Amino acid sequence: MEITSTLFTAKAIYVGVIFAVTLGIATYSTYFERVVAAFMQDRVGPDRAGPFGILQPLADAVKMFMKEDFIPSQSSKWLFIAGPCLSMLTALLTSAVIPFGDTLDLGNGLMLDLQGIDVNIGILWVFGIVSLGVYGVLIGGWASNNKFALIGAIRAASQNISYELAMGLSIIAILMLSGSLSTKNIVEVQQGGHWNILYQPLGFVIFIVCAFAECNRTPFDLPECETELIGGYHTEYSSMKLGFYLFSEYINMFISGAVMATLYFGGYDYPGFTFMLEKFGNNVAVLLGVGALILKAIFFIFIFMWVRWTIPRFRYDQLMGLGWTGLIPLAMFNVVLTGAVMLFTVNEGGSNWITVAGSWAGVALMLVVTAFYSQLQYKKKKLATA
C-alpha cells in the first residue's frame, strides 16, 4: 500500500513536470519563432521586454487575455468555444505515451518509469490523438459561420487526412524493424546508437514532411494562409481562444519533435550513456537522457521554424499532388524496401552495417531509377513536341 501511494505521488509529479515542460517550451517557441524569423531576415527580433526580450511571451499572454473575447452572433456558440478547447486538449494528450526517459531509481526498490503510460499500442495512441486534433480546427472553422473560416477548416481536414496515410505507412517500416507498437520498445531497440534514422532515411524524410503537414506549418499552412483566407479557420477568433489555437500549434510542434526523436533518433539515447551509467550511477544517466530527448525535440522545433522562414507555401493542388502521388507511393516503396533488406540480412544474423548499407543503397537505387525514367519521359515529350 505504502509503495503504491509513493509511486502514485511520484507519477503525479512526473506528469505535472511533463505538462509544465511542454507548456513552457511551447511558450518560448513563440518567442524563438520571432527571434529565428528576425535572425534569418538580418534583424534582431523582440528585445524590449526584459533582457534579450525573454519576457515577451509573458507580455503576449497578458495582451491575449486582455483582449475582447468576441463571439460572432450567428455562430453556434458552444461549438465555437469547443473548437480551441479540443485543439488544446488533443495537443496535450499526445505526450502521455512518449518515453521521456528510462527508469528512475527512487530507492526502497521503487522504480519510476519516465513515461506517462506505457500502453502496448503507444504509437497508435499518438496517431489516434493526432487524427482527433483536426476536429478542433474543423469545429472551430465550421462554428464561426464565416466562409473563409469554413474553407480553412475544410482544407485542414483534407490535408490532415491525406498526409496521415503517408505518415502511417512510414511508421509501418519502423514497426517492422522493432516488432512492437509500444513507444518504449521502439526506443529500447534503438539503444546504443542503433538509431532508426540509419535504417530508415527515406521513412524519416516522409515522416518529417507529413509532420509539417499535420502541424499546419509552412509550407503546408494552407488552412490559415493569410493571403487567401484572411486567417483561415481562426478568422473569427480573438482573445485567448485565438491564443489556444496558436498555442496548440506550438505544442504540436514540440510533441511531433519528440515523436520524431523517439521513432528515428533513439529517444532518450545519447552517445556515452554507458560511460555516464558507470561513472555517476543510474539516475544521473537517465536524467541526462531526458535532457537529450528534449534537446532533440527542440532541435526539431528549430527545423520547423527554419523551414517556415525559408520556403513559401504550396498551391493547394501541389499539396494534394505531393501527398497522394508523391509521398504515399514512396512510403509504400519504403515498406517493401525495409522488408527486402530484412529478408536479405536474416541469414547474416542481423549484421548491422549490412542492413544500413542495404537501406541506403535501396534509396539510392530508387532515386537513380526514377531519375532515369523521368529523363526518358522528358526526351520522349521533347521529341513529340519537336
Place this chain on the structure above:
Amino acid sequence: MKLSNKTKVLEQGEMTFAERIYLPAIIGGMGTTLKHFFSKKVTIRYPEEKRYLGPVFRGEHILKRDEKGAERCTACGLCAVACPAEAISMVADERKKGEEHLYREEKYASVYEVNMLRCIFCGLCEEACPKQAIYLQHDKMVPVFDDRSQVIYGKDKLVEKMDNRYLREGWK
C-alpha cells in the same frame, strides 16, 4: 514593339527530376537562410543607438553667442518674417549700459520664442538671419513632449550654453 534588346523570353519548360522532388531546392534555400542567421544584423536599436544624420540635418534650434559670450541676436525679426509656419515671435529691447558683455548689438531680444508644434524645420530662419544668431543643430533632435506647455521654447531653452557650445562641421 520591341523597345530594347534587353527583353528576354522566358520559357518555362517541364521541371527536371531534381526540381520535381523539391528537396535540393529546399535544402539550398535553407542554406541561404542559415547564412543570414549568422550574418551581421542591420538593426539599429534606436533609443540606445543613434545613427549620425549628416552635417546638414535640421534639428533643435539654438541662439548662438559670440566668442565673448554675448548673444548675437539683434531682434531684427527677419527670421520671424521668413518663417513659413509663423513659429517664431520675439520682443525687442534696448541694451542698457553695462550689459555689453550680455548682448553684442545695441538692440536685443528680451523674449524669443519658437513654437515647436508649428515649426516645420525648414531652416529658412537660419538662412534669413543677418547676424548668424539662429541655427538648427545637426546633432540634436527636439525631444518628445507630453504636454502643450512644453511646446513653446523660450530663451531659457534656446540660448547657447557657454559650457556646451554648438559647433558644426567645418566651423573653427
